[in-house]
Amino acid sequence: MSIVVNLDVMLAKRKMSSLDLANRVGITQANLSILKTGKAKAIRFSTLESICRELDCQPGDLLEFKED
Amino acid sequence: MSTELSIKITHTIVRICYFFLAISVVVFPFVYDKIGIADDIGMLWIFIPYCLVVPAGYWALLSLDRMLDNIKHEIVFDTSNTRALSHIVWACFYAAWIGIIGGIALFCVKKYFCIYFFVLAAGELFMCLICQIVKSVFQSAIELKEENDLTI
Numbered sequence: 008m009s010i011v012v013n014l015d016v017m018l019a020k021r022k023m024s025s026l027d028l029a030n031r032v033g034i035t036q037a038n039l040s041i042l043k044t045g046k047a048k049a050i051r052f053s054t055l056e057s058i059c060r061e062l063d064c065q066p067g068d069l070l071e072f073k074e075d
Numbered sequence: 076m077s078t079e080l081s082i083k084i085t086h087t088i089v090r091i092c093y094f095f096l097a098i099s100v101v102v103f104p105f106v107y108d109k110i111g112i113a114d115d116i117g118m119l120w121i122f123i124p125y126c127l128v129v130p131a132g133y134w135a136l137l138s139l140d141r142m143l144d145n146i147k148h149e150i151v152f153d154t155s156n157t158r159a160l161s162h163i164v165w166a167c168f169y170a171a172w173i174g175i176i177g178g179i180a181l182f183c184v185k186k187y188f189c190i191y192f193f194v195l196a197a198g199e200l201f202m203c204l205i206c207q208i209v210k211s212v213f214q215s216a217i218e219l220k221e222e223n224d225l226t227i
Contacts, residue, residue, distance in 0.1 A: 038227050048225040 011071045014043045017062045032057040086143045089136055096132050100125070120184060124177030124192070128170045135166040152216040160210035164203050171199035 018028060029039040034054060041047050055066055062069075103125060107118050138159040145156055174196030181189040 034227060041225060042227045046225060047227050048222045050227045054227050 009072060009075055011073050012042055012045055012047070013069055013071055014039075014058075017064055017068060021062050021064075023062070028058070028061055031061045082143060082147055086140070086147070089139050089143065092136055093133070096129060096136070100129055120177075120181050124173050127173045131166040131170040131173075135163045138162040138166070152213060152220045154217065157210050157213045157217065160206055160213060164206045164210065167199045167203035167206060171196045171203060174199060 018025065025039050025043070026036055029036045032039075032054065042050065055069070058069065059066060103122060104118060107121070142156050142159045145151070145153065145159075150156070174192045178189040178192030178196065181192060
């Protein structure tokens with residue numbers, strides 16, 4: 008996939024668990040897992056905003072473009 | 076009319092059709108004699124294609140039954156429904172070919188009455204086309220749903 012989600016890296020930096028983040032953002036752990044594993048097809052701006060607020064980071068810290 | 080009631084009525088009609096299809100095969104020779112449809116043709120030229128088409132009718136009815144059951148359980152845009160539609164398409168296609176072959180056979184024996192077979196075959200092919208289009212719509216809907224399910 009061309010867009011890589013570096014959620015694991017940010018969770019490790021902020022010392023937060025997936026479950027904790029999922030509860031704070033208001034999505035299920037299953038959905039967060041889909042995001043982490045790169046299976047997601049799209050992310051809503053509202054979800055991205057919540058994740059960035061909770062992890063205190065920028066969208067660019069989470070999303071990275073990699074040429075195939 | 077609510078969706079639930081509509082599905083219930085449709086399901087009941089499908090179940091009634093099972094019964095009538097079975098009855099029609101038994102009753103056909105007696106009806107044929109009573110109303111005397113072109114007596115000189117011979118009942119077999121019409122009865123045999125009819126008997127060959129009845130299994131396709133049951134196949135299509137079973138697929139419809141399965142689809143309605145799924146819809147009742149709120150399983151709408153699912154591969155099981157596209158599979159059922161695919162079965163209906165094949166059943167209609169098979170029935171159309173029986174109609175065409177029956178019509179050609181009847182044309183060789185007697186020049187008249189075969190037109191009804193061709194008209195029925197055309198109807199079956201049209202049904203086939205409609206079901207194929209509905210199946211394509213369902214497949215696109217499944218893809219859109221999957222994409223939506225994977226939108227976080």
